[in-house]
Amino acid sequence: EESTSAKSIFNACHCEPISNYCEINGDVAVQGNSSTISMVSLRTGIPAGEISWTVKPYVRKENAAAMDLVKSWAVTSTEFLHCDLIQTVPAILFSLGGFSGNHFHDFSDLVIPLYITSRQFNGEVQFVVTDNRHWWISKFRGILAKLSRYNIVDIDRERKTHCYPSMIVGLKYHHELGIDQSKSQLSMKDFRQFLRRTYSLKxxxxxxxxxxxxxxxxxxxxxxxxxxxxxxxxxxxxxxxxxxxxxxxxxxxxxxxxxxxxxxxxxxxxxxxxxxxxxxxxxxxxxxxxxxxxxxxxxxxxxxxxxxxxxxxxxxxxxxxxxxxxxxxxxxxxxxxxxxxxxxxxxxxxxxxxxxxxxxxxxxxxxxxxxxxxxxxxxxxxxxxx
Structure with missing residues (x-):
């Protein structure tokens, strides 16, 4: 769960019934080998080295069976960011673990939440995946390519530290196989039109x-x-x-x-x-x-x-x-x-x-x-x- 100190770090942290996600505005470093997301302590006011928040970036947080298949990420403070690769676009970090591979959950837990979370960037965003499933990326490549113009980062295999100007950790989820228009400017009508364009459906x-x-x-x-x-x-x-x-x-x-x-x-x-x-x-x-x-x-x-x-x-x-x-x-x-x-x-x-x-x-x-x-x-x- 989100700690009190974490609230000062994040511009918008959301602890919802089905999912936790955080919108981090400001430079952030991602280290795959240690599953950590680091921010500068001077800006956050939290002592360097402290873990302020942990998150499993998959939407079914109440389902233990799904969460057992999702890696936990720690958000920490550091005195300065070490960057091997500096990216100029925001990132979205999410897990392909959980119930991926079940067609219903592929759409309800991943594709639709990713559409809701990423559409605001109009392609100018990089997807950073943990618990990668190569076959999943291959199956949904058409959709992923329409949502992001950038290569997908398989962060668990990366030895280099990636830095971004901002990051969303986790995905926004509304309800099963759907979009709540009271929470978003998007609708399921928009999503279905997006699918028709993606697959050239007549x-x-x-x-x-x-x-x-x-x-x-x-x-x-x-x-x-x-x-x-x-x-x-x-x-x-x-x-x-x-x-x-x-x-x-x-x-x-x-x-x-x-x-x-x-x-x-x-x-x-x-x-x-x-x-x-x-x-x-x-x-x-x-x-x-x-x-x-x-x-x-x-x-x-x-x-x-x-x-x-x-x-x-x-x-x-x-x-x-x-x-x-x-x-x-x-x-x-x-x-x-x-x-x-x-x-x-x-x-x-x-x-x-x-x-x-x-x-x-x-x-x-x-x-x-x-x-x-x-x-x-x-x-x-x-x-x-x-």
Missing amino acids: RAKAIKIGDEARKMPRLLIITRRKSRSFTNIDKITRMASSLGYNVVTMEPNLSTSLGSVAETVNSCDVLMGIHGAGLTNMVFLPDNAIVIQIVPLGSIDELAKQDFEQPAMDMELRYLDYKIKAKESSLISKYKADHLIIKDPLSVHKQGWDAVRSVYLDKQNVKLDVKRFRPTLLKALQLLHQ
């Missing part, structure tokens, strides 16, 4: 049935192999096709090019999938497109709302959900209908999040009742007429 608006003669709306079904997969995808596809949809399926993974995912998603008018990271790709949908979230068994309605329903609305998308019945869950083949896991999911919630995740997210697949689900796809068609 469609700004979804199809309006009736305006485009005989054109079939495209339905993208996000599939998964392990947990939360559709076990009757062929039946679902046939039923959707019979309603007039041009059906596309996609199973993105770590090696899938983000540009190709963006292009595929942007070409579609409806995106559907079981609650999970793949739904994050709705960021690439055209405006007025429809997101259909299949909510599995487990009383996770609040999570479904927070992760995808509210963000979809903030993105100017239309949202529908479909809550499965016990007979559509693979759990019914493992447990009897009167088992607490089936009839009383809240009893599992009392055992904590790990139990909920293990039972309802990691070990559940879905066999959609296509007759019961059909009205949801008809409702989406109706919305595309409006």
Whole structure:
């Protein structure tokens, strides 16, 4: 936590529920080998050598599992700064540890907070990363290059001390997969336009049935192999096709090019999938497109709302959900209908999040009742007429 003495150092230190970040105005030196950020004691009024603040520059500070994967940085005072490399632009220091690699967290914890934090600099800022993941940089290179005109510094591997005129340590976070316009001049509309420019996406608006003669709306079904997969995808596809949809399926993974995912998603008018990271790709949908979230068994309605329903609305998308019945869950083949896991999911919630995740997210697949689900796809068609 922030100490009293630290308050005199920083022009703006923010200790928020999800993230800590600090805006340090004034010359600052960064040493990767000791994980320290140094400032001149004469200016701060704090004796040289004292650690005034420590920070883990990743947004989920309340989540111990995420924070275990994030390096701690110390902000210290020194009599004078020793600089091997003097940079002329500000820096943003952030961690690629935590839950990076999960597509939802890549956007919610990193890409959107980085967009919020860095956009003010209009590219004139250098990204300094700790806990680097080279594959992450490679995957998001297109976005990173649009936010900063400078090489990314992998600070943990640097032996030289880098000095900057100012620095932000950590990232600004508003809420899951979103931007709070009351806290920023930016919006999710701005972010989605930024993504369209970054990946040269052609469609700004979804199809309006009736305006485009005989054109079939495209339905993208996000599939998964392990947990939360559709076990009757062929039946679902046939039923959707019979309603007039041009059906596309996609199973993105770590090696899938983000540009190709963006292009595929942007070409579609409806995106559907079981609650999970793949739904994050709705960021690439055209405006007025429809997101259909299949909510599995487990009383996770609040999570479904927070992760995808509210963000979809903030993105100017239309949202529908479909809550499965016990007979559509693979759990019914493992447990009897009167088992607490089936009839009383809240009893599992009392055992904590790990139990909920293990039972309802990691070990559940879905066999959609296509007759019961059909009205949801008809409702989406109706919305595309409006």
